[in-house]
Amino acid sequence: MKPEISKGLRTIVASREFTKRAGRKSARVRIEIGIPQHLPAEPGLSDWWACPIRIRGLGQPMLAYAGGVDGLQALELAMRHASQMLSGTKAFHNGQLYWGKTPLTHELDFALPLQLASLQSAIELTLSMLRKRRKSLSREAERGFRVMLQEAVRGLAACATQAPRVEAPENSKVGAQRRLRRPR
Numbered sequence: 001m002k003p004e005i006s007k008g009l010r011t012i013v014a015s016r017e018f019t020k021r022a023g024r025k026s027a028r029v030r031i032e033i034g035i036p037q038h039l040p041a042e043p044g045l046s047d048w049w050a051c052p053i054r055i056r057g058l059g060q061p062m063l064a065y066a067g068g069v070d071g072l073q074a075l076e077l078a079m080r081h082a083s084q085m086l087s088g089t090k091a092f093h094n095g096q097l098y099w100g101k102t103p104l105t106h107e108l109d110f111a112l113p114l115q116l117a118s119l120q121s122a123i124e125l126t127l128s129m130l131r132k133r134r135k136s137l138s139r140e141a142e143r144g145f146r147v148m149l150q151e152a153v154r155g156l157a158a159c160a161t162q163a164p165r166v167e168a169p170e171n172s173k174v175g176a177q178r179r180l181r182r183p184r
Helices: 003-010 071-087 116-133 139-162 173-181
Strands: 012-022 025-034 037-039 048-056 062-068 097-099
Touching: 003 025, 003 037, 003 048, 012 071, 025 071, 048 071, 062 071, 116 139
Parallel strands: none
Antiparallel strands: 012 025, 012 097, 025 048, 037 048, 048 062
């Protein structure tokens, strides 16, 4: 990691602790995200921002960074990258990572931002499995999958209603579609 990026780890702006449990032994695992650093343009490129990431507690500290067009994008991408880094560890694959008393069994369990594509891919994969195996699935299993998908949709809808509402600009196509659908 470039020294100009790693200096961002002098001040940690966000962190989260997990526990690695192996038998009776437990150890603290900590994600640390440093201050996004503005970096000058490289030849042929524009200037950019990099946000340093450090994961401690799984042996040698893991260091990485995420780059973006500005500090906010670099910070968001750093959180996404941190979950990808942890989900790629041996401790995660062996079921040894916990957040409090909850075992981390899926990347969603880290409660860090995910790419929308990963959520969409999970839904599409489940639907594909249902379509391909429809003839071989029992009705009970098919109902179970449907209920699980309906619960996921309700959960996503609940998250969406709690998120602050952002209106599209009046002159945009999305804004015009919303005005047609929702009377004010």
